[in-house]
Amino acid sequence: MNALRERLRAFRERVRSKPGLNTGYRIVLGVFGTLVLIAGILMIPYPGPGWLVVFAGLGILATEFHWAHRVNTFAKRHYHRWIRWLGRQPLATKLAVMSATCLVVLATLWMLGLFNTVGGWLGLSWSWLASPLFGP
Numbered sequence: 001m002n003a004l005r006e007r008l009r010a011f012r013e014r015v016r017s018k019p020g021l022n023t024g025y026r027i028v029l030g031v032f033g034t035l036v037l038i039a040g041i042l043m044i045p046y047p048g049p050g051w052l053v054v055f056a057g058l059g060i061l062a063t064e065f066h067w068a069h070r071v072n073t074f075a076k077r078h079y080h081r082w083i084r085w086l087g088r089q090p091l092a093t094k095l096a097v098m099s100a101t102c103l104v105v106l107a108t109l110w111m112l113g114l115f116n117t118v119g120g121w122l123g124l125s126w127s128w129l130a131s132p133l134f135g136p
Contacts, residue, residue, distance in 0.1 A: 026064050033060035033068070045104040051079060 037057030043050035061068035
């Protein structure tokens, strides 16, 4: 593990020594990290690794940008606070949070047209299944 870390560090130093290459490297890494971060943010309300992808995107950005390290630390701290707070809440509060999350997921699936697609498979042509963004 240390050998790999040293090779990566040596590679980064070689890139850093060439200003044009360094700028290009930072731009590519910034774009890639931002895309991973945006994908994670979009995944947050859905079951799966949404927050993990957010933290991965921030981690990628943090390798080159100090502000991303601060944001990552802040986000992790508040994420853990939220999880601890939710764990202490009564069942009614937990159910309300789960219901709100479910409503966000259902609303986005409807807006993306998934209900209309599945309705078409089942032979249903109800107008309310159509996405307001993409139409029937």
